[in-house]
Amino acid sequence: MDVLLIAFNLIYLVCTGIAAYASVKLWRLNNAFERGEENTTLRRKANLTYLASTGLAVIATAGIFIFGLISRWDKDRALELYKAEAAQKVAQANATAESARESAARANEKAETEAVERLKLEKSFAWRKLDNERLSEAARVLSRKPSRVNMLVIPNDPESTYFANQMKSLSDKSGWTVNV
Structure with a gap:
């Protein structure tokens, strides 16, 4: 065009x-x-x-x-x-x-x-542990009547060892005697 x-x-x-x-x-x-x-x-x-x-x-x-x-x-x-x-x-x-x-x-x-x-x-596989608030409350209750306790830890299990250490620390704060 x-x-x-x-x-x-x-x-x-x-x-x-x-x-x-x-x-x-x-x-x-x-x-x-x-x-x-x-x-x-x-x-x-x-x-x-x-x-x-x-x-x-x-x-x-x-x-x-x-x-x-x-x-x-x-x-x-x-x-x-x-x-x-x-x-x-x-x-x-x-x-x-x-x-x-x-x-x-x-x-x-x-x-x-x-x-x-x-x-x-992850929560279901998470290690058992107590937070500081629960540890303080448990120490307060347990310190009322100190006693003795035997604790058995599963060998070669880091999670149970960690939890046992937490419990031992709680027992020490409460005046309890712990045998591991």
Whole structure:
């Protein structure tokens, strides 16, 4: 379409150039006629050239106008198609993003559930120990009536050794005698 538009513009330029040339020729021939020099054949050719080139220039102008409108319509149509394709791609990208968000939410939920389960499992395998508040309370109660106690510790078991040491420390604070 653009090639036709360029061709009509070139035709227009050539025709207006020829019309201008024919106008100059006619002007010179009219001046020569006024001076008494008459060349009717040349005048006719100049008139025909002028009329033909002017007619072609008008046709070229109409072609420029028509093909300009068609070209503009084609460009507008192409722009609308491009916008529609872009909107479709944006919608696809948004759908993909939403799917990714949902997948991430499910993964986060699963990770939280697994973290809670891991904490429960760690708690079930955690070493027995008494916090400072409970140790102080137990020492206060036990110190009322000191006594003797025998304690048996499982050999090669670090958790039971740790707990036995805690209990021995409690017994010492309470005034109890511990045999390990």
